[in-house]
Every structure is written in structure tokens, then in C-alpha cells.
Amino acid sequence: MEYGVAPLERLVEQLETLPGIGHKSAQRLAFYLLRQPEEKADKFVDAIREAREKIHECSVCCNLTDRELCPVCNAPARDPSVICVVEDPRDVAAFERTREYAGLYHVLHGTISPMDGIGPEQIRIRELLVRLTDERVREVIMATNPTVEGEATAMYIARLLQPFPLKVTRLAYGIPVGGDLEYADEVTLRRSLEGRNEL
Amino acid sequence: MEYGVAPLERLVEQLETLPGIGHKSAQRLAFYLLRQPEEKADKFVDAIREAREKIHECSVCCNLTDRELCPVCNAPARDPSVICVVEDPRDVAAFERTREYAGLYHVLHGTISPMDGIGPEQIRIRELLVRLTDERVREVIMATNPTVEGEATAMYIARLLQPFPLKVTRLAYGIPVGGDLEYADEVTLRRSLEGRNEL
Secondary structure, three states: OOOHHHHHHHHHHHHHOOOOOOHHHHHHHHHHHHHHHHHHHHHHHHHHHHHHHHHHEEOOOOOOOOOOOHHHHOOOOEEEEEEEEOOHHHHHHHHHHOOOEEEEEOOOOOOOOHHOOOOOOHHOOHHHHHHHOOOOOOEEEEEOOOOOOHHHHHHHHHHHHOOOEEEEEEOOOOOOOOOOOHHHHHHHHHHHOOOOOOO | OOOOOHHHHHHHHHHHHOOOOOOOHHHHHHHHHHOOOOHHHHHHHHHHHHHHHEEEEOOOOOOOOOOOHHHHHOOOOOEEEEEEOOOOOOHHHHHHHOOOOEEEEEEOOOOOOHHHHHHHOOOHHHHHHHHHHOOOOOOOOOOOOOOHHHHHHHHHHHHHOOOOOOEEEEEEEEEOOOOOHHHOHHHHHHHHOOOOOOO
16 A cells, blocks of 8 residues: 555556565656657557467477577578587577577477476476487587586486487586686586696 | 578567567566466456546546546545646656655656657647645655756756645655665765755
């Protein structure tokens, strides 16, 4: 009952459920949305509705798309012999920004996390296995996050893939480019030593 | 064309227009909104629509409300002899949190700001003058922000009110409670000296 205006309280409440939005920010956003001209507010709401209606998972790689196939799976120039397995669609965008990777992706939409009740069936592992019947696939790069869950998921999938005649690789660990050694944690430093290359 | 998925790009674009939301946050919010169950997403969108449809300005004090009168103007216990003039509905909420003020409010919805093309006609000054025909009003407290625009607006309104038989006051300036003198700016310190009280 901060403002005593029920629709306003409900709007603030809804905005507060957004990740990274606290009470003060939610209030600011609510007043901003109320102040906008009709056309602008409609555009905003329509963008949410349209995105939710049209966007679904790519029938091959499970990345988000509004077509049958996502732009990567649909591009004839991509190399079908490599599949990079990531947790999240944002990771695909991150790899695409490198302009380095020409293979395909597979988006798991999460990691195995028994603590949160997420088992292997809740993420897109089955869909990955189906793709491996395509004999053009030669390598699967496990590109899950270097977190406990990401590692465990990478290990789990790597074991599952043992029967397949393909290479399973993992992203290199090491010091981040532009980072400061002083602030690197010991595990990262140890990994960067272990993985050292000749110059 | 970051994701190559037009409805997603449009959603991120719309979220980016929100105050305090940068590109990364907008992406995070977009994926969050896409991940939500139907019911939750509907609730979110409905809260925006409902708030925009039902909320308008109180016919007396211009605060936001979904009724004819806002909760303050509608409360019989409030003292009609004092009107506290603020810039924004959030300022009303801030004063209400003090549980100290029993008078009424008037919300200007902005300040006079010639740089932004906002003149006295663009804010609710006319509505304030109309209220002063009520002879119960004895005092108008100028509670605009202690900024250049807030000060100028307070001075402008104070001059306008000179013909009326009432007291026009301004909030006290001084050091914020719990603040550190070391970090107080000189103007604030000077004001807190000028306004010093006997103990």
C-alpha cells in the first residue's frame, strides 16, 4: 500500500520479479511506463507478446528462432562436422561475435543441477544424441560454463558420447586476455600453466 | 542482427529504451521474459496495460490514482490548510513514509526547465492556483528538489502566490541525517550553518 493505488502496486510488483530489478528500479520503470505515449507503450507490450508468440527452439540445435531453423543451422556455409554445445542462446551470440567459429551449435538450455532438481532429461541432451546419427559430425566441443554445473554437464555428456566415433573436446582454460595475473584465482593460474604452449 | 531473430531483436530494443537498462540487461530481461510460463508472462503484460488504462491524475492534487480522488485527497483526516507542492508522485510516497505530514499535496509532474522546452504551462501550476481559491488553505510548502530547476520552480511559484493571503514556505536545507560532514558539499554545509538551531 505504498501508493494506495492498486494497479500501480501491481505493476511495480510485476516489474520487481524481473532479474536484477529491485524495488526502487521497479518504481522508476513503472512511472516511466505510465508516462509514455500510447504508441510507445503499445510497441513495448507488443514486442513482448510477439517475441513470446513467434520465438521457439530451432528444430535442429534448440537455439531460439522465429523460423523452422535458426540462422546458423540454415546457413549452407556452416561446417556440419563440428557441434559446439553451449548452455544458453546468449553463448551462441558470444561465439558468433568472435567470427572465428564456422561449425554448428547445440543449445542445452541449462545444465544438470541436482540441487535445483534439473536432471539430464530437463535439458536438450536427447536432441543432441539424435543429431549425432548424422555421420558428418566429427567433433563435439563442450562449451558449457567453467562452473561446477557446467563442468559436471560437460563430463556427463562426454561419457554419453563415448560410443560414438567422434572427438569430444573441451574449451581451453587459462588466464583471460587483458586480465591481470594478480587477480587470477589459483585454479585458473594452475590451468594456464598446465596448458602452456611453446612460443 | 546479433541473434538474427527479428522478434528477439525487437524485444531487446524495446527493453533497452527503459531507464537504467543497458544492452546486456535488456538481453537478460528478454531471455527471462521468453522463459516464463504463459500465465506469468500474461500477468506481466496485463499489469502494464491495466496500470496504463486505469491510472490517471487525481482531479484535485494531480497525484496518480485509479479513482476520482487519490487516497490522500480522499482521506477526511487530512488537514486541508497545508499543501505540499512536489515534483513527482514518488515524492508524495517519500513524504508519506515519514508519517509526519498530515496535510495535502500537489504534484507538479516536473519542473520549469527552459532548456528542455518545459514552461510553466507544461506542469500543473494552473491546477495549484485553482486550489488556492479554497480559503481553508493557509500554507503552501514548496517541496521541489534542491536542484537548479527545482529551486527556480519554487521561486516562480512563490512569486505567483504573492497575491494570495497565505504563507509560502520552503523545505529546510542542511546536512542529511546519518551523512558524513566530510562528504557534504560546501553549499549544503553553508546552508546548514545559516539554518543552525539552538540546542
